[in-house]
Amino acid sequence: MPQTDVLIVGAGPTGLVLALWLHKQGINFHIVDQAEAPAKNSRALVIQSRNLELYRQLDLTDEILQHGHKLSATNLWADGRHRTRIPLDKFGCDLTPYPFLTILPQDNHERLLENRLNSLGAFVQRRTQLLDFVDHGASVTANLLSETDGSKTTWEAAYIVGCDGAHSAVRHGIHAKYEGDTYAPLFYIVDIDGGDGPLFNEEAHLTLTRGQFLLLLPYSQKRHVRLVGTTLSKDGSLDEHKDQQQQVTVDDVMPQIKDALNVETIKVNWFSTYRSHHRVADKFRANRAFIIGDAAHIHSPVGGQGMNTGIMDAINLAWKLATVLKPSSMTEEAKDQLLGSYEAERRAFALKLVESTDRGFTMVSSNDWIPYILRRWVLPYVAPLIPYFPSVGKEIFRTGSQLILSYRGSFLSQAAGTSGDIQPGDRLPWAKTKQGDNFSSIQYITWQVHVYGDSRPDIMEWCKRRNIRLSVFDWDEQHGKVGLQQDAAYLLRPDHYIAGIFAGDLMETQLDEYFSSRGLTC
Known part of the structure; x- marks a missing residue:
C-alpha cells in the first residue's frame, strides 16, 4: 500500500500552494486531481497583497509579478459618467510592499505553481478520482481511481486534505453540511482584445447602469481585459430567475457590453456564464480529514476574495500539519489542539467574508429599493469623496487586500498583557x-x-x-x-x-x- 504524510485531493491553486508549503517544510505528500491538465480558462483573476507577502516564503512573489499585471487604481462609473478614481497605490503605500492588485488569470497562476512544484521533483497525479476514504483514528486510507486505465489504488496517509472544489468528495466524506444559497443573477465572463476608449487604460473599472453590474479588469498592457457582468432581461432589468436554465450567448449580452463600454467593435476570445454561490461548510475538519478553499467556502465575485482566501487556508494549515508530523515531544492532545485552531481561525474568517461580500454584491446588483437607492443616488456621490479621506481609503485597501485579517482570540494568540493598536493575532505590520x-x-x-x-x-x-x-x-x-x-x-x-x-x-x-x-x- 503506498504511503504518504498528507494526501492532497485537488490541484487548483489551494492544493498546489499546500503542496509547495509542505515541501518547503520537509513533509511528504501525494497530490491528485481529476483534470487532465491545469485549467485552460479561469474566473479568478486577482491576487491580493497579503498573498504576495506570504509568497515570499517560497520566493514566488517576483515570478508572480513578472507574469501578472499591476493594478494601481480602480474607477467607478454610474449611468455612463465617470464618478471617481480610487488610487490603490496611494492608500496602500504605507501598509505593504505591494500596494496594488495583481491581475493574473487563474489558469496562468496554476501553471506557474505547478511548474514550481515540478521543478522540485514533485508531480500531480492527474486523471485520478477520490472514490472514498476511511479515517482509522491514527491514519487514513483512501481509494483512488485512475481514469487513464481504470485501475484502483489504496493510499495510506497520516492526513487527507480536500482541495477539490464546491463538489468536494472529502467534504462529503466528513459529512459536512454546505449551507448557503445561490445568487439570483446569471453572471457572464468575457475575455476581449483591442478595445479603445477611456475604460481601456490598464486600470479597473466598475460600471453601474440601471440593474447592470459590470467589472472590467485588464491583465496586460495590450488592451487585453476580462469583463464580469450580470445578464439583463429583455425589459432591461436584472435577470433574477435563478431556477431557470438559461441559454445565454455572447450575442445576447454584447449590446449591453458595448453600451456600457461605449465601443462599437470588440474582439471576443472567450465567453462563459455561471451562477455564483455563497456557502460555508459547518465544519472544516473531522479528525484527520480537512477541507480548504472552495471545498469549505465559496463567495460572490465582489472583491476578488475567493481564491485568495483558499490560498490563505492552505498556508494556515500547512505549517500546523508540518508541526505535528515532525518528531517532537508534543502530546496527542497538544497536536489535536493545534490542528483544531485551523478550523477555529479560518472558518470564523470565512463566515465574516461571506457576510461582507454578500452585502457588497447585493448593493451593486440587487433591484430591491434600498440597494437601488444606494447604488443610484448614494454611491455615485459618496465615492468621489474617498480620495479626500486617506484614513477611509486605507481602511478600504486593508480590507480588500486581506491585510486586516486577524486571529485575535485564537488559541495561538497571547490573551492579554499588551496595549496599543497592534495585538496578538494581528498581521505583523510592515515598516x-x-x-x-x-x-x-x-x-x-x-x-x-x-x-x-x-x-x-x-x-x-x-x-x-x-x-x-x-x-x-x-x-x-x-x-x-x-x-x-x-x-x-x-x-x-x-x-x-x-x-x-x-x-x-x-x-x-x-x-x-x-x-x-x-x-x-x-
Missing part, C-alpha cells in the same frame, strides 16, 4: 525605514522573534537555546507610526501573524509560558 524593511525575514517558515530597539541578553540567549530565529531592528520613528512598541519582543508564528507581544523584565519566562501552556515545541 520601511532607511535601513530597509522589517519583512526581510518573512521568507522563513518558522517561529521567529522580532525586537525593534534594544534586545535583552536573556532574549538572545532564549532564542539561541530554543533555536528560534531572532531579528533585531534599530528603532526608527516609522516603527512607532505603524504601532510597534520599542524594545518589546514580538513572537511570530510561521505564517507571520503575531502570537504574542512581550515586554519588561520577565520576557523569557513569558515566552516559555507561551509554549509550555500550549504544548508546543519549536
Whole structure:
C-alpha cells in the first residue's frame, strides 16, 4: 500500500500552494486531481497583497509579478459618467510592499505553481478520482481511481486534505453540511482584445447602469481585459430567475457590453456564464480529514476574495500539519489542539467574508429599493469623496487586500498583557525605514522573534537555546507610526501573524509560558 504524510485531493491553486508549503517544510505528500491538465480558462483573476507577502516564503512573489499585471487604481462609473478614481497605490503605500492588485488569470497562476512544484521533483497525479476514504483514528486510507486505465489504488496517509472544489468528495466524506444559497443573477465572463476608449487604460473599472453590474479588469498592457457582468432581461432589468436554465450567448449580452463600454467593435476570445454561490461548510475538519478553499467556502465575485482566501487556508494549515508530523515531544492532545485552531481561525474568517461580500454584491446588483437607492443616488456621490479621506481609503485597501485579517482570540494568540493598536493575532505590520524593511525575514517558515530597539541578553540567549530565529531592528520613528512598541519582543508564528507581544523584565519566562501552556515545541 503506498504511503504518504498528507494526501492532497485537488490541484487548483489551494492544493498546489499546500503542496509547495509542505515541501518547503520537509513533509511528504501525494497530490491528485481529476483534470487532465491545469485549467485552460479561469474566473479568478486577482491576487491580493497579503498573498504576495506570504509568497515570499517560497520566493514566488517576483515570478508572480513578472507574469501578472499591476493594478494601481480602480474607477467607478454610474449611468455612463465617470464618478471617481480610487488610487490603490496611494492608500496602500504605507501598509505593504505591494500596494496594488495583481491581475493574473487563474489558469496562468496554476501553471506557474505547478511548474514550481515540478521543478522540485514533485508531480500531480492527474486523471485520478477520490472514490472514498476511511479515517482509522491514527491514519487514513483512501481509494483512488485512475481514469487513464481504470485501475484502483489504496493510499495510506497520516492526513487527507480536500482541495477539490464546491463538489468536494472529502467534504462529503466528513459529512459536512454546505449551507448557503445561490445568487439570483446569471453572471457572464468575457475575455476581449483591442478595445479603445477611456475604460481601456490598464486600470479597473466598475460600471453601474440601471440593474447592470459590470467589472472590467485588464491583465496586460495590450488592451487585453476580462469583463464580469450580470445578464439583463429583455425589459432591461436584472435577470433574477435563478431556477431557470438559461441559454445565454455572447450575442445576447454584447449590446449591453458595448453600451456600457461605449465601443462599437470588440474582439471576443472567450465567453462563459455561471451562477455564483455563497456557502460555508459547518465544519472544516473531522479528525484527520480537512477541507480548504472552495471545498469549505465559496463567495460572490465582489472583491476578488475567493481564491485568495483558499490560498490563505492552505498556508494556515500547512505549517500546523508540518508541526505535528515532525518528531517532537508534543502530546496527542497538544497536536489535536493545534490542528483544531485551523478550523477555529479560518472558518470564523470565512463566515465574516461571506457576510461582507454578500452585502457588497447585493448593493451593486440587487433591484430591491434600498440597494437601488444606494447604488443610484448614494454611491455615485459618496465615492468621489474617498480620495479626500486617506484614513477611509486605507481602511478600504486593508480590507480588500486581506491585510486586516486577524486571529485575535485564537488559541495561538497571547490573551492579554499588551496595549496599543497592534495585538496578538494581528498581521505583523510592515515598516520601511532607511535601513530597509522589517519583512526581510518573512521568507522563513518558522517561529521567529522580532525586537525593534534594544534586545535583552536573556532574549538572545532564549532564542539561541530554543533555536528560534531572532531579528533585531534599530528603532526608527516609522516603527512607532505603524504601532510597534520599542524594545518589546514580538513572537511570530510561521505564517507571520503575531502570537504574542512581550515586554519588561520577565520576557523569557513569558515566552516559555507561551509554549509550555500550549504544548508546543519549536
